[in-house]
Amino acid sequence: MVEGVLFVLMAIGALAGAVTVVAARNPIYSAMGLLATLLSVAVLYVVQLAHLVAAVQVIVYAGAVLTLFLFVIMLIGVDKEDSREENLPRQRWFVGVIAIVIVLLAGGVTLFGEFDWVPAATQVLPEETNGTVQAIAAPLFTDWVLAFEATALLLTIAAAGAIALAHYRRREA
Amino acid sequence: MVDPGLYMALAAALFTIGAMGLLLRRNALVMFMCIELMLNAVNLTLIAAGRALNDLNGQVAVFFILVVAAAEVVVGLAIIVSIFRLRSTASVDDLSEMKG
Secondary structure, three states, X not given: OHHHHHHHHHHHHHHHHHHHHHHOOOHHHXXXXXXXXXXXXXXHHHHOOOHHHHHHHHHHHHHHHHHHHHHHHHHHXXXXXXXXXXXXOOHHHHHHHHHHHHHHHHHHHHHHOOOOOOOOOOOOOOOOOOOOHHXXXXXXXXXXXXXXXXXXXXXXXXXXXXXXXXXXXXXXX | OOOHHHHHHHHXXXXXXXXXXXXXXXXXXXXXXXXHHHHHHHHHHHHHHHHHHOOOHHXXXXXXXXXXXXXXXXXXXXXXHHXXXXXXXXXXXXXXXXXX
């Protein structure tokens, strides 16, 4: 019951935020819409007992990534309005058709598809330990340790790349 | 417990809105935000499936997606800023040097 009410509220919040991201003319409003969506999705994670992922979502996404977005928006300047004219012929018509197809597909699968959820045979998680730091850490440092090391390398490369891009200077002619 | 299919439907709606924004908008920053929107929709799908299947690996996968998305944002925003420093525009329509 609580999950149902929270789902409806957070679904409305997430969808409203997503529409704001796409429709707002000012990038600041887009960033605020993204914030609403991220927080609503974080609540949905908590509802589904993914506590660690929800915390990481709020700290990394709503905290760090969104701050970076706002920083760049301020740096680039918010007074320039996005042009609304179509430079590609029939672009909106085409996008509308794609969107309708995706919505019909997703709605059809959701409403008429027969979901047969088979629980994983090996692990049955009790509710109170599902999604805690200990529960996530166990597979993270055993089954997924190679991926974990690869992301460490990726983060190092990304940091070095960002610094290299920030140091870029135009060559004096 | 809410049916996992409803979470999937919400994720599909979020993904569609993000994809439409990516195709319609011209501002590189807004397009980037739409990509984040789509990534979040996929994360929601993985969490819902992991809950329905009682499998923690869904949450571990989301954890990795969050890390990769953070790295992507850092590099992408640095690229947008350096393009802006060269061209004083954030509109992708103005960047057509590689057009054949």
